[in-house]
Amino acid sequence: MEKIQEKVSYCLNCKIKPCSKACPLGNDIPSFIEQIKIGNNRKAYEILSNTTVLESICGRICPHMSQCMGACVRGIKSEPVSIGELEAYIGDIAIKENYQMSKKQNIGKGKKVAVIGSGPASLTCSAFLARQGFEVTIFEKDKELGGILIHGIPEFRLDRNILNKCINKIIDLGIDVRLEKELEKDIFLEELIKQYDAIFLGIGANVPCNMGIEGEELEGVYGGNLLLEKGKHPDYKGKRIAVIGGGNVAMDCARTINRLGAEKVYVIYRRAREQMPAEEKEIENAINEGVEFLFQNNIVKIIGNTDGKVEKIECIKTQLVKKEGEKRESPIDIKDSNYIIPMDYVVMAIGSRPNKELMNKLGVQLTSKGYIVVNENYETTIKNVFAGGDIIGSKATVAWAARGGREAGNSIAKKILSV
Numbered sequence: 001m002e003k004i005q006e007k008v009s010y011c012l013n014c015k016i017k018p019c020s021k022a023c024p025l026g027n028d029i030p031s032f033i034e035q036i037k038i039g040n041n042r043k044a045y046e047i048l049s050n051t052t053v054l055e056s057i058c059g060r061i062c063p064h065m066s067q068c069m070g071a072c073v074r075g076i077k078s079e080p081v082s083i084g085e086l087e088a089y090i091g092d093i094a095i096k097e098n099y100q101m102s103k104k105q106n107i108g109k110g111k112k113v114a115v116i117g118s119g120p121a122s123l124t125c126s127a128f129l130a131r132q133g134f135e136v137t138i139f140e141k142d143k144e145l146g147g148i149l150i151h152g153i154p155e156f157r158l159d160r161n162i163l164n165k166c167i168n169k170i171i172d173l174g175i176d177v178r179l180e181k182e183l184e185k186d187i188f189l190e191e192l193i194k195q196y197d198a199i200f201l202g203i204g205a206n207v208p209c210n211m212g213i214e215g216e217e218l219e220g221v222y223g224g225n226l227l228l229e230k231g232k233h234p235d236y237k238g239k240r241i242a243v244i245g246g247g248n249v250a251m252d253c254a255r256t257i258n259r260l261g262a263e264k265v266y267v268i269y270r271r272a273r274e275q276m277p278a279e280e281k282e283i284e285n286a287i288n289e290g291v292e293f294l295f296q297n298n299i300v301k302i303i304g305n306t307d308g309k310v311e312k313i314e315c316i317k318t319q320l321v322k323k324e325g326e327k328r329e330s331p332i333d334i335k336d337s338n339y340i341i342p343m344d345y346v347v348m349a350i351g352s353r354p355n356k357e358l359m360n361k362l363g364v365q366l367t368s369k370g371y372i373v374v375n376e377n378y379e380t381t382i383k384n385v386f387a388g389g390d391i392i393g394s395k396a397t398v399a400w401a402a403r404g405g406r407e408a409g410n411s412i413a414k415k416i417l418s419v
């Protein structure tokens with residue numbers, strides 16, 4: 001507690017709230033910190049729950065340095081305020097002390113909303129609707145709730161016990177849950193539209209992108225997010241693994257594989273360390289745990305043995321060049337700098353995209369990259385069908401997905417009640 005008081009006292013309670021402005025959810029950061037200062041944790045929770053329902057989760061896994069903490073005034077000359085830690089502290093107390101999420105005006109009675117998926121966007125959308133009295137049913141394709149939170153984030157970054165308690169707190173708002181119900185297999189959008197006043201699609205985008213290089217079809221090449229999601233890892237003992245990419249999924253894959261006993265794990269990234277989208281603390285953790293980073297290197301080919309399994313990779317060194325009209329330097333291959341490294345597995349962590357087959361079945365308008373098109377109210381081209389989170393191509397962080405869920409929930413409320 002002394003430590004917490006020290007951390008909250010460090011906050012300057014800035015009137016212009018740069019931290020809040022940099023938070024995707026717009027959390028009122030100085031105000032909730034102020035309440036901890038005066039010992040009113042319940043009020044601190046109330047302030048946070050005006051904008052979020054994932055305090056214990058976002059407090060732990062958000063890339064704080066590129067969001068709230070990156071904008072903290074204290075960070076200009078020294079260390080920023082530990083905003084994430086303080087948010088998680090309040091979220092955990094709320095779970096432990098069973099603080100109730102404030103109910104909003106009970107305007108949704110008798111109105112039914114189906115929420116498809118149970119990741120951060122869907123959970124947040126459901127919570128904001130349930131708090132206004134709407135009858136919410138979550139349909140989840142897996143056996144447990146959480147989506148990307150449970151399948152995409154390793155346990156060493158997000159404790160499952162805390163995650164489950166956070167989800168239960170949301171479900172306890174009176175949300176109905178139907179597990180093992182997959183869209184367009186067990187439940188159908190066309191039918192749901194007839195049965196519910198509105199639908200929210202929070203189904204994520206989890207088909208791994210590939211690079212289009214030779215050898216990607218070989219045995220031993222995996223998509224990073226699917227590897228984390230399915231958890232079906234091969235035996236890495238005595239093996240060498242290359243993780244391709246520079247985001248948090250690449251860090252999660254590299255650290256997970258390293259912990260599973262791999263002999264050597266490389267992260268191959270074609271730009272420089274400073275350009276890596278992964279959070280600095282995740283990069284540092286990976287380095288401290290023994291992962292080797294090959295910055296300004298790119299994979300150009302995966303070479304297999306006669307059994308069709310990965311045996312080596314061919315890489316090339318890159319240099320960063322600022323091209324005319326471009327904001328940041330681009331990596332250019334250095335001629336004749338190719339080299340070969342023996343490798344047993346290659347993990348592609350270069351992003352993910354929506355499931356094309358499923359998207360086409362839904363009949364909603366899609367962008368050229370296959371994401372669902374929504375208007376400013378998060379409504380798709382089908383009336384009363386809304387969408388948010390990764391499936392609309394928003395920035396792939398939990399807080400941005402949650403914001404989409406919250407905004408869509410508020411739009412759904414407005415739309416249904418205006419009829």
Ligand code: SF4
Pocket residue numbers: 010011012013014017018019020029030071072073074081083
């Ligand atoms: Fe506190 Fe930093 Fe926000 Fe200022 S910017 S209110 S110091 S957390």
